[in-house]
Amino acid sequence: MTLLLDAVTLAYRDRPVLEGVDLEIRTGEILVIAGASGCGKSTLLRALAGLLPVTSGRLLDRGEPVRGPSADRALMFQDDALLPWRSARRNVELPLAIRGMPRAERTSRADEWLARVGLAGLELRLPRDLSGGQRQRVQLARVLAGGPRAVLMDEPFGALDPQTRREMQRLLVEVWNAETTVVFVTHDVEEALTLGDRVAVLGGGGLADLVEIPLPRTSADPSLRARVLTALGAPALETT
CATH class of the missing domain: 3.40.50.300 (P-loop containing nucleotide triphosphate hydrolases)
Structure with missing residues (x-):
């Protein structure tokens, strides 16, 4: 439980x-x-x-x-709440950086989760360059990457x-x-x-x-x- x-x-x-x-x-x-x-x-x-x-x-x-x-206990909302000036990768990295995870490790984990949600190759795109569904995939990757x-x-x-x-x-x-x-x-x-x-x-x-x-x-x-x-x-x- x-x-x-x-x-x-x-x-x-x-x-x-x-x-x-x-x-x-x-x-x-x-x-x-x-x-x-x-x-x-x-x-x-x-x-x-x-x-x-x-x-x-x-x-x-x-x-x-x-x-x-x-x-x-991580939250995920209807609004993707991505930071518009950060790439998909850096959005996923953000909570990992807050926890003090070394840069190389958090980049590797962010890319792994972006690949798992079907966004391999889009790591450097800004939110404005992603569809609504893709932005929600980034949010899902960000939530799950923190374990x-x-x-x-x-x-x-x-x-x-x-x-x-x-x-x-x-x-x-x-x-x-x-x-x-x-x-x-x-x-x-x-x-x-x-x-x-x-x-x-x-x-x-x-x-x-x-x-x-x-x-x-x-x-x-x-x-x-x-x-x-x-x-x-x-x-x-x-x-x-």
Whole structure:
């Protein structure tokens, strides 16, 4: 177990958003957090990242209270947040440089990860010279190059066109390894069922359902899809 929420209540501007959430996040799993807009998905992710304190209950990382951000819990957003004056390589190198990694080692690791996400040969390009999907690949390489134990992803592919989004979903599964826990936020049912080992559905101010997704990741069982949609309580969220 990497992260544990024990009767956690979270608030935004003193207004409770989630109450009494109990959830064990397993080491090495891809846990998808799904739900309608405003249900608390991003609030929960911010708490896991150490950016938002719990109002009540316990939020533990390997048995210790989460009291703030940690390099072991890396964040990836919908906005790629790349520095426009740094090349793809130097963007990936940045967190490694902050940690004090020697230049030759961090350059080698940055190039290795850029190659793993399909950007070999584009190491020296600036963000303005990359497509939206390529910039998200750089962000994914930057997040994973640091070797975090948990990657927290807040709808990272939401702004991409459908084809690029599917490519990024496949890429995430390909480069993810069983030593890294992924918590992935989405409001898209198909994305949740495509990526998740489990899908935690938020609704009604808490955890509405926790759905196990069998492996291998193939076309989702219609009954699982129906279960997630029922937990969401809003068939209008269904996507094609």
